[in-house]
Amino acid sequence: MDTIVKILEILDSRMVEPHSFGWFHLMWIGILILSVVLLCKYLKGTDKNVYNVVLISTVSALVLEVYKQMNYTFEVVDGEIITHYQWYAFPFQFCSMPMYIGILYCIFSKTNARHYFAAFLATFSIFGGLVVYIYPEQVFITTIGINIQTMVYHGAMVAVGVWLLYTQYVELKSKSILKAIPVFAGCLLVAVILNEVMVATKIIGDETFNMFYISPHFEGTLPLFCEVQKIVPYPYNLLIYVVVFSLAAYMMLLIAMLIKNISTKKKATQKEVVTIK
Numbered sequence: 001m002d003t004i005v006k007i008l009e010i011l012d013s014r015m016v017e018p019h020s021f022g023w024f025h026l027m028w029i030g031i032l033i034l035s036v037v038l039l040c041k042y043l044k045g046t047d048k049n050v051y052n053v054v055l056i057s058t059v060s061a062l063v064l065e066v067y068k069q070m071n072y073t074f075e076v077v078d079g080e081i082i083t084h085y086q087w088y089a090f091p092f093q094f095c096s097m098p099m100y101i102g103i104l105y106c107i108f109s110k111t112n113a114r115h116y117f118a119a120f121l122a123t124f125s126i127f128g129g130l131v132v133y134i135y136p137e138q139v140f141i142t143t144i145g146i147n148i149q150t151m152v153y154h155g156a157m158v159a160v161g162v163w164l165l166y167t168q169y170v171e172l173k174s175k176s177i178l179k180a181i182p183v184f185a186g187c188l189l190v191a192v193i194l195n196e197v198m199v200a201t202k203i204i205g206d207e208t209f210n211m212f213y214i215s216p217h218f219e220g221t222l223p224l225f226c227e228v229q230k231i232v233p234y235p236y237n238l239l240i241y242v243v244v245f246s247l248a249a250y251m252m253l254l255i256a257m258l259i260k261n262i263s264t265k266k267k268a269t270q271k272e273v274v275t276i277k
Contacts, residue, residue: 008076011067011145018140018147025136028151032133035159045167050118051109053163057156058102064149065091065099071146087207092194094212094245095128097187098157115170119179121157122164122256123249129157130252138223165256172257177250184249188212188242214238 018024043049072089075082091099098121105117132139132154139150164170195215198204209215213222216234220226225244229237 005076005079005081008070008074008081011071012076013144014142015144015147017142018136020135020137024140024147028155029133031151032155032158035155036162039159039163040166043163043167045164045169047109050164050169051106053160054102054105054121057160058099058106061099061102061153061156064153065096068146068149071143087198087204087209090194090209090211092191092211094124094187095132095154095157097128097184098125098160100187101125101183116179116183118164118170119176120183122161122170123177123180123252124184124245125157126161126165126252127245127248129154129161133158135223138221161252165253172253172260174250174253174257177246177253180249181246184246185242188214192238212241214241 039053043053069089069091072086073083075084101117101120105114105121108114108117132150136150140147165172170176191211191214194211195209195217198209199215199217208218210218210220213220213225214237220229225237225241228240232240
């Protein structure tokens with residue numbers, strides 16, 4: 001028992017809560033940039049490489065999620081272990097989806113379904129990861145391990161997604177978003193069902209259970225969208241959620257398409273100059 005207590009105490013080690021663009025945040029931005037550069041420079045987007053990258057990132061995410069759930073379930077108080085699951089931390093938020101989509105990709109990697117899952121990872125996943133990296137204030141806490149888990153997890157979302165676009169494993173065409181949206185819609189539907197079931201069965205007691213932050217039973221906490229929820233009735237705010245998130249994901253694809261066009265034109269111009277000489 002003493003060993004378990006010590007392990008739990010170590011896993012719950014504390015730090016001064018980080019802030020946006022402080023040393024901790026900037027350090028992880030640097031790690032993210034380095035990861036993207038290394039992936040894009042040294043790894044081609046072959047089926048085998050994509051499978052391995054998705055598998056590694058998914059397994060890593062699962063391991064870190066297990067740690068997170070343990071941290072939110074067990075607490076050491078005066079040398080005794082207190083067990084109390086915190087339902088708000090249930091792992092089915094929007095940013096949790098790459099973990100599940102990664103599993104599905106690995107399972108269906110030999111079928112056409114993989115293109116739909118990869119499209120999600122290269123659009124919606126990038127958007128979710130970037131939001132946290134740009135404004136991590138709401139996810140930072142005083143637990144060292146949870147802060148590391150947050151930055152590793154969301155950083156992997158961005159790095160893997162950017163790599164999928166850079167290697168053009170996911171086509172840089174508008175039709176790619178049409179493959180990603182059904183995956184997103186499926187995840188959202190599961191979240192809606194979970195929100196209703198958990199409230200209806202009263203499994204959660206008086207705790208908060210708000211997957212994707214779209215439940216009509218609890219006050220929203222998602223920046224900006226929570227204001228929409230106050231003035232727009234459900235399920236219309238749900239429709240707004242789908243549209244806004246889909247447009248944001250599409251923007252990730254459009255940016256990649258724009259960069260590609262600029263790069264292509266630049267190479268063509270350089271080729272013309274060489275030809276003239």
